[in-house]
Amino acid sequence: MTKKCKVCxxxxxxxxxxxxxxxxxxxxxxxxxxxAKADRKETKLKLDAMQTxxxxxxxxxxxxxxxxxxx
Numbered sequence: 001m002t003k004k005c006k007v008c009x010x011x012x013x014x015x016x017x018x019x020x021x022x023x024x025x026x027x028x029x030x031x032x033x034x035x036a037k038a039d040r041k042e043t044k045l046k047l048d049a050m051q052t053x054x055x056x057x058x059x060x061x062x063x064x065x066x067x068x069x070x071x
Contacts, residue, residue: 001013003019003020005020005021005022006020006021006030007021007022007026007029007030008022008026010022
């Protein structure tokens with residue numbers, strides 16, 4: 001039974017039951033894409049976790065006002 005390669009879309013006969021690509025070259029290409037996607041996701045999470053300067057100023061002002069009100 002032939003399958004289409006996930007990368008180059010050329011037909012190939014799989015040697016292993018869950019084989020998705022036709023050659024090591026295509027396997028490396030798909031592996032690089034997976035790693036790049038994970039890196040982009042991690043970077044996005046880090047950027048979303050960071051606060052902007054106005055957000056930090058507002059947080060500091062709120063803390064300062066609470067301190068002044070407690071005196």
